[in-house]
Amino acid sequence: MAWTSQQSARLRLEMEILSRYFPSFVLKDSIIPGRAVVEGAMRSNAGHEYVVRLRVPADLPNSVPIVEIVSPVLRDRFGHPLVDLGTSYPMHLLKPENDVVRICHYSASHWSPNITFSKVLLKVRAWIEAYEGHLDSGFSVDHYLPHMEA
Amino acid sequence: MTPLVYVLEDQVQELLAHTRADEWIEGPAYAFDDWTVFHAYTEKPPFAPAGSLCRCLYTRADAAGLVDEEHLPHSLDITREPDGQPVLVLVVSRTPDGLPACQALLVTASGTTAAAAQFVPRRSELYSRNAGLLEVSALGHKRVVIVGLGSGGSPVALELARAGVGHFTLIDFDRLELGNISRHVCGVNDLGRYKTLAVRDQVLQKNPYADVTTMELNVNQALSQVEDAIGASDLLIVASDNDQSRFNLNQMSLNTNRVALYGRAITRAAGGEVLRVRPWQGPCYNCVFSAGVGQGREEEMSQKRQALSVLPAYVEEEKVNAMIQVGLSSDIMPIANMMVKLALVELSRGMETGISSVDEDLVSDFYIWANRREEAYANWPAMGYKWTHPSILRWYGARVGRDPNCMVCRTPLAAHLET
Ligand SMILES: [Zn+2]
Numbered sequence: 001m002a003w004t005s006q007q008s009a010r011l012r013l014e015m016e017i018l019s020r021y022f023p024s025f026v027l028k029d030s031i032i033p034g035r036a037v038v039e040g041a042m043r044s045n046a047g048h049e050y051v052v053r054l055r056v057p058a059d060l061p062n063s064v065p066i067v068e069i070v071s072p073v074l075r076d077r078f079g080h081p082l083v084d085l086g087t088s089y090p091m092h093l094l095k096p097e098n099d100v101v102r103i104c105h106y107s108a109s110h111w112s113p114n115i116t117f118s119k120v121l122l123k124v125r126a127w128i129e130a131y132e133g134h135l136d137s138g139f140s141v142d143h144y145l146p147h148m149e150a
Numbered sequence: 151m152t153p154l155v156y157v158l159e160d161q162v163q164e165l166l167a168h169t170r171a172d173e174w175i176e177g178p179a180y181a182f183d184d185w186t187v188f189h190a191y192t193e194k195p196p197f198a199p200a201g202s203l204c205r206c207l208y209t210r211a212d213a214a215g216l217v218d219e220e221h222l223p224h225s226l227d228i229t230r231e232p233d234g235q236p237v238l239v240l241v242v243s244r245t246p247d248g249l250p251a252c253q254a255l256l257v258t259a260s261g262t263t264a265a266a267a268q269f270v271p272r273r274s275e276l277y278s279r280n281a282g283l284l285e286v287s288a289l290g291h292k293r294v295v296i297v298g299l300g301s302g303g304s305p306v307a308l309e310l311a312r313a314g315v316g317h318f319t320l321i322d323f324d325r326l327e328l329g330n331i332s333r334h335v336c337g338v339n340d341l342g343r344y345k346t347l348a349v350r351d352q353v354l355q356k357n358p359y360a361d362v363t364t365m366e367l368n369v370n371q372a373l374s375q376v377e378d379a380i381g382a383s384d385l386l387i388v389a390s391d392n393d394q395s396r397f398n399l400n401q402m403s404l405n406t407n408r409v410a411l412y413g414r415a416i417t418r419a420a421g422g423e424v425l426r427v428r429p430w431q432g433p434c435y436n437c438v439f440s441a442g443v444g445q446g447r448e449e450e451m452s453q454k455r456q457a458l459s460v461l462p463a464y465v466e467e468e469k470v471n472a473m474i475q476v477g478l479s480s481d482i483m484p485i486a487n488m489m490v491k492l493a494l495v496e497l498s499r500g501m502e503t504g505i506s507s508v509d510e511d512l513v514s515d516f517y518i519w520a521n522r523r524e525e526a527y528a529n530w531p532a533m534g535y536k537w538t539h540p541s542i543l544r545w546y547g548a549r550v551g552r553d554p555n556c557m558v559c560r561t562p563l564a565a566h567l568e569t
Contacts, residue, residue, distance in 0.1 A: 116557075
């Protein structure tokens with residue numbers, strides 16, 4: 001299977017938007033639907049760097065992309081790896097699939113093909129600030145970010 | 151009463167053409183109601199038959215005359231059935247003017263009784279009663295793809311079969327469960343079966359000559375296969391239960407330039423809506439449902455798999471279970487029926503038929519229906535005697551247009567960068 005022409009156009013568009021707002025993000029393994037990822041670094045207000053990976057869905061743009069924080073290894077305030085939490089409501093995490101932290105950003109019932117990678121990454125950017133807030137204060141990510149309604 | 155035997159005329163014609171005069175062949179027959187009604191076939195019918203299985207033998211007689219009891223060959227030994235069950239003997243022939251004829255005998259240990267044979271007419275005659283209302287011969291050549299064979303899609307399939315649509319592709323990967331039965335066209339004797347196959351059997355009950363292809367797969371995971379099926383069809387009907395599949399099907403309908411009809415019920419089937427998408431002419435599914443049209447009218451959750459697929463994984467099981475709130479079949483039927491009307495209008499386009507004038511009325515692409523003054527319709531006035539305000543149990547066509555910012559149907563896509 002290959003990308004359809006609409007999907008190829010959409011991928012080009014996504015990358016053009018990202019080049020403006022998240023210029024460090026690049027497309028990898030772009031030939032194979034289901035394998036393609038968009039990866040790049042994000043810097044928090046405090047100056048810490050996070051490598052974020054967005055898995056491009058094979059049915060782009062019709063389903064929610066999986067978003068993971070590849071590095072550093074994230075720990076909670078008490079030193080426990082976040083990945084061990086699995087699915088976590090207070091920390092806005094979904095069940096990890098690749099032994100790295102997976103962020104809950106848009107829920108399937110709130111997904112729409114109008115949502116671009118750039119909008120997804122904005123949410124991840126907000127999650128990172130909330131995570132650092134947690135490290136400072138002990139409040140969970142939930143305290144800083146509103147949940148998507150089910 | 152004289153026992154009654156129904157035989158497919160097409161099968162008898164086939165038998166007359168390909169059997170020697172002295173040959174005996176065996177086929178399945180099904181008995182009903184204390185051996186008073188029989189359905190006989192020369193080979194196993196394409197749908198799941200009902201009734202209790204009964205032995206049936208066919209032979210052909212010369213056109214000069216039909217055989218009777220005394221001429222039955224003793225070598226067949228047909229009276230030695232266990233439990234004393236009767237054996238059906240059907241003697242088929244051609245009348246002098248070439249029409250098929252059939253004589254039926256019911257043979258038991260105690261003797262032979264004559265039964266009345268009736269033909270189930272051939273394909274060309276099955277829908278003659280509809281002639282004039284629908285362009286039957288043309289609809290017989292039409293192909294529809296139906297995605298989702300649950301409480302919404304299954305009655306749509308059946309109604310289109312009744313109207314004479316001849317070709318179906320049924321797509322669903324769900325099996326019929328106990329909780330589906332009260333809202334589904336299939337019953338307990340189809341429990342556990344794929345909905346596609348169970349509905350195919352129901353379609354063949356209405357039109358034994360329909361051509362029904364089934365695909366037991368998840369449309370989100372078989373994109374190119376499903377798109378090929380849609381490309382080979384005249385109309386796409388979407389009665390699936392999740393947005394991801396509707397977004398994917400929307401893209402396929404645009405890619406293949408096939409009209410698509412989307413129907414859904416809202417929570418507890420308090421109401422529902424039907425969207426018609428004429429690709430590139432009117433709004434697409436994304437134009438309408440990404441613009442917040444569906445907000446406040448949450449989709450009905452009728453089973454756990456559906457709820458789990460759209461809810462964030464951290465939602466507790468208790469809440470998932472609480473979201474499964476199903477409505478009555480009678481509340482789903484108006485939505486299914488509206489989809490059928492829109493489908494027949496689309497399929498009859500270009501032909502002068504009895505429903506052509508409806509096309510002038512169905513100018514809207516989006517229709518809203520309320521069953522009860524609940525949920526999104528809670529503030530509607532009571533129906534009373536007025537017809538000048540919105541009320542339950544009436545269809546409303548809403549004016550919806552293309553969204554100039556739609557990321558799916560705006561062309562070219564790159565124009566998004568200008569905004
Ligand atoms: Zn659109």
